[in-house]
Amino acid sequence: xxxxxxxxxxxxxxxxxxxxxxxxxxxxxxxxxxxxxxxxxxxxxxxxxxxxxxxxxxxxxxxxxxxxxxxxxxxxxxxxxxxxxxxxxxxxxxxxxxxxxxxxxxxxxxxxxxxxxxxxxxxxxxxxxxxxxxxxxxxxxxxxxxxxxxxxxxxxxxxxxxxxxxxxxxxxxxxxxxxxxxxxxxxxxxxxxxxxxxxxxxxxxxxxxxxxxxxxxxxxxxxxxxxxxxxxxxxxxxxxxxxxxxxxxxxxxxxxxxxxxxxxxxxxxxxxxxxxxxxxxxxxxxxxxxxxxxxxxxxxxxxxxxxxxxxxxxxxxxxxxxxxxxxxxxxxxxxxxxxxxxxxxxxxxxxxxxxxxxxxxxxxxxxxxxxxxxxxxxxxxxxxxxxxxxxxxxxxxxxxxxxxxxxxxxxxxxxxxxxxxxxxxxxxxxxxxxxxxxxxxxxxxxxxxxxxxxxxxxxxxxxxxxxxxxxxxxxxxxxxxxxxxxxxxxxxxxxxxxxxxxxxxxxxxxxxxxxxxxxxxxxxxxxxxxxxxxxxxxxxxxx
Numbered sequence: 001x002x003x004x005x006x007x008x009x010x011x012x013x014x015x016x017x018x019x020x021x022x023x024x025x026x027x028x029x030x031x032x033x034x035x036x037x038x039x040x041x042x043x044x045x046x047x048x049x050x051x052x053x054x055x056x057x058x059x060x061x062x063x064x065x066x067x068x069x070x071x072x073x074x075x076x077x078x079x080x081x082x083x084x085x086x087x088x089x090x091x092x093x094x095x096x097x098x099x100x101x102x103x104x105x106x107x108x109x110x111x112x113x114x115x116x117x118x119x120x121x122x123x124x125x126x127x128x129x130x131x132x133x134x135x136x137x138x139x140x141x142x143x144x145x146x147x148x149x150x151x152x153x154x155x156x157x158x159x160x161x162x163x164x165x166x167x168x169x170x171x172x173x174x175x176x177x178x179x180x181x182x183x184x185x186x187x188x189x190x191x192x193x194x195x196x197x198x199x200x201x202x203x204x205x206x207x208x209x210x211x212x213x214x215x216x217x218x219x220x221x222x223x224x225x226x227x228x229x230x231x232x233x234x235x236x237x238x239x240x241x242x243x244x245x246x247x248x249x250x251x252x253x254x255x256x257x258x259x260x261x262x263x264x265x266x267x268x269x270x271x272x273x274x275x276x277x278x279x280x281x282x283x284x285x286x287x288x289x290x291x292x293x294x295x296x297x298x299x300x301x302x303x304x305x306x307x308x309x310x311x312x313x314x315x316x317x318x319x320x321x322x323x324x325x326x327x328x329x330x331x332x333x334x335x336x337x338x339x340x341x342x343x344x345x346x347x348x349x350x351x352x353x354x355x356x357x358x359x360x361x362x363x364x365x366x367x368x369x370x371x372x373x374x375x376x377x378x379x380x381x382x383x384x385x386x387x388x389x390x391x392x393x394x395x396x397x398x399x400x401x402x403x404x405x406x407x408x409x410x411x412x413x414x415x416x417x418x419x420x421x422x423x424x425x426x427x428x429x430x431x432x433x434x435x436x437x438x439x440x441x442x443x444x445x446x447x448x449x450x451x452x453x454x455x456x457x458x459x460x461x462x463x464x465x466x467x468x469x470x471x472x473x474x475x476x477x478x479x480x481x482x483x484x485x486x487x488x489x490x491x492x493x494x495x496x497x498x499x500x501x502x503x504x505x506x507x508x509x510x511x512x513x514x515x516x517x518x519x520x521x522x523x524x525x526x527x528x529x530x531x532x533x534x535x536x537x538x539x540x541x542x543x
Contacts, residue, residue, distance in 0.1 A: 039536030069178025096164030284329020343489025
C-alpha cells in the first residue's frame, strides 16, 4: 500500500487544491433544527485505500465501500438487529439449510442496470465460488452452496446449503458481500481493484480517483431504497464526499481545526481533549465484535509453556494503559468479545493485572534467574518475545512501548520492531513472532472461525495441534439455535482465555472528529461514518 504523505507540507499547502470550495461550508451554524441539501464534505482517513476488489476485506476500504454498495440485509447500528434492505423479506427453513429472499423492486445500480433476482444470484454465486479464471477468490466467510435459483417473476432467490450455516444472514450485512453490477463482476481482477469500477446500488458512487491521493463520491440521483430502519429516505443530502488519505495524525487534526476538513478518523488521545474543548464532536465508538487482543503465536520460542502465556497476561496493567495513553473513550477488555456481542461473559477473573501471579508462574516454569538487565533467563536464554508494531493502529507504538515496560517489571523482554504497510502482513506472522495484535468489529462469531480455525487464519499458529479450538468453532457455525450457539461462543472464549492463547487488551475503539457544521452524521454498525443522512449546516434548506 502506498500512503499519501503530507509530511514537511503545511496543512494549507497540502490540502488547498482538494479542499477548495469546502471551507466556506464550515461557518454557518444558524439552522441546527433544519435539514439542508447540498454541500461537499471532506473526510480525512488515516490510511490509503488498498485493492477495492469486493472479496478483499481491507479495513481501510470500509468507508468508501459502505457508501457505494448496499446489501441484502442491514444490521441496525443501534439495536444490532438484522432488518430488510435490498431483500425486502426472507425466510429460513427450520433445518437452516434453505433461504428464500424476496428482492426489493425498483432498485438500480449506478450504471443504470436494474437489480433483479438474476443479478442477486450472480452476486451470490460469485461470492460463493469466486472466479478462478479471473483470479478472484471466493469470499472466505461465505458458505458452500448446493444451488441458487432465481425467479425474476416472483422476485425471489432461493439459496440451498449442504449443511446449516448460522452466520449466513449476518454475513449478508457486511460490505464485502455488497451487491455489484454485472460490469464489475465481469471486469478483470486489476480493473476490479480500481474504486471507479466498483458499481453498486448505494446512495453514492465513485465519481473519480487520484490514486493514493483522493476519491470523490457523488450522490446517486433517484436513490430511494434505504434500509428498513433508516431515519432518512430518498437521496443523500450531500452532493459529494471527498476521501483523502492523510497518514500524519497532526495534519488531520490541523486540517479539521483549520476548517479544511469536515470529518477525520483517528487522532492521538491528547488531541481528543483539544478538539472537544474547541467544540468538535469527538466520537469514541466501541462497536460489537472482537476486542483488541494480543494473540500468542505458538511457533515462537517459549510460549508453548502455558505458564509463560499466562504470565504475559497477568503482567499487563490495562488500567495503566488507559490512564497513561488514552481517554475516557477507551475501556479495558474483560474478554475476547465486547459486552454487546452474543456469547460475551465478563472474565475479569482471568483478564486482570496480577504481577505476583505472573512472577509465581514464571518461577514455577524455571525462569527464576535474572540477567544484568533484569530479564529472566533459563538454560542460558533470555525470556524474550518479539512483536511488530501494528501498522493499522496509530496508537500502537506508544501502546507496545508501555506494555514493554510493564512486562520488564516481571522479567519478560518484549522486543518491539517496526515495519511498513507492505511488509506487515508477512512480518507479523513469521515463526519467531510471539505476539500479534488483533481485534475487529463484526456482526457475527464467524470472524472467530475465519481468524483462528486451523484451515483458515490459524492466528494462534497451532496448525491443528489443539483440536478443541476447531471443534468449538465448527460447532457454533452449524448450530441454528441462537441460545445454544451463544453458549458455544462463550465456551470458545472461556477456552482460549483459560489456555492463554490470547491476551485481551482493550475494547475496540474508533475515534472520529466531526466539525460542528456537519449534521445528521451516523456511524454504521462497523463504526465507520455513513454519510447517507449527513448534511452541512450552511447548505440549502430542503423544500
